[in-house]
Amino acid sequence: MSSLRLLCLPGDGIGPEIAGATLRVLAAAAPRLGRSLEVETAEIGFAALAAAGTTIPEAVLARARAADGVILGPVSHNDYPPVAEGGRNPSGVLRRELALFANIRPARTYPGLASPTGRRFDLVIARENLEGFYADRNMAAGGGEFMPEPGIALAMRKITEAGSRRIAEAAFRLAAGRQARRVTAIHKANVMRLSDGLFLEVVREVAARHPEIACEELLVDAAAAHLVREPERFDVLLCTNMFGDILSDLAAELAGGLGLAGSLNHGETNAVAQAQHGSAPGIAGQDRANPVSLILSAAMLLRHLGEAPAAAAIEASVARALAAPESRTGDLGGPLGTAGFTDLLCQLIPEAPQ
Structure with a gap:
């Protein structure tokens, strides 16, 4: 070899x-x-x-x-x-x-090491890495943020079917190798109806091909609240870029830093x-x-x-x-x-x- x-x-x-x-x-x-x-x-x-x-x-x-x-x-x-x-x-x-x-990005507590919540958990966040609001990752050329005139700053968010499908498949593969076998799709589709709506549409398509994996959908603000209150309820969190970045830092701090x-x-x-x-x-x-x-x-x-x-x-x-x-x-x-x-x-x- x-x-x-x-x-x-x-x-x-x-x-x-x-x-x-x-x-x-x-x-x-x-x-x-x-x-x-x-x-x-x-x-x-x-x-x-x-x-x-x-x-x-x-x-x-x-x-x-x-x-x-x-x-x-x-x-x-x-x-x-x-x-x-x-x-x-x-x-x-x-x-x-x-x-x-x-x-x-896994987050887990360790025996003997205190966590801020006092609760034990073992979860992993699957974060899409090449799209979303981050200006350096969503454009072939130029930036995703721009200022057309002083006092006005705009940002564009890119979500694609292909990108959503790749990260969703990765999340379901992760879940298949874990004990709880559960995916939670994190979104804000009640506000960002087109972009997060497309993300959820693809996640549902992938979930239908993996009936052995439980799948739920959760608003990102509710996910943050549940992470603090009962992090042990989560197994694999499937996230777009920015939401995954934020929630993974929160989960890591709750696990010890x-x-x-x-x-x-x-x-x-x-x-x-x-x-x-x-x-x-x-x-x-x-x-x-x-x-x-x-x-x-x-x-x-x-x-x-x-x-x-x-x-x-x-x-x-x-x-x-x-x-x-x-x-x-x-x-x-x-x-x-x-x-x-x-x-x-x-x-x-x-x-x-x-």
Whole structure:
């Protein structure tokens, strides 16, 4: 069997620290892989801007296309110069160029780790990744936001049958592999009758082909309320782009924080593991960053690539480490820094059940 070829793009701020931690964890889990592991690294973000005049060089994009999977560290894209001066958002560029239409974001509570609601839950959000209101993703050229005259700003939202069908099929496939086997389609069709109406029409079509999966429809405002009150009622939430972005952050915070939230972007042929949080430049280089989000994202990537045993070993070791206060990072009230927590995970992974 050919080797598993991954490309690591460390990014900005705490990105290099948590990317380094993630690569150490992958090395510890490598004996559980069904093939040998090859990892290459390339610069993006400010490092690439200084060296190549752009935050994501075309050569890096080509390497990302050719890799089996990509590990993407957080980037400080809000601080980049204008696009004309090389300041492209690597995350958005990768999503568009690799056609990563699905953003899968689990949120689950961990034994021994308190959550704001005091309730236990395990859900996953399937978010459409290439359409919606986000200006950098819904136009072939130009922007989805524009200002025809001072004091007037307009935004366009794009929802397509094809895009809705792809993410709906992905959500139902996810649900088929879970215990509850339930999909909740999130919408605002009572107001956005055409765009969310089209989304729901396609979801109903897909649901009819999967009668073994329960399917319900819920307004996004009601979904937010239910997430806070009874998050355990949800299994797979199927969302358009902006609604999925917002609700996934809410769900992650209810589960213990964005530092614990994995995220996988995938298309038909490519996949990118990406921490759900930002680059936190204020703590960069201080051994204070919690690497769990990117580590769990990498585990999701392994599972997506058919390496479930290695993914399960990483996930079990993270859960074991989070169970005790003395084995957590500082943001969770523990004494460990980035390196110390990574050391612990690398010790636990070989002990994880086969």
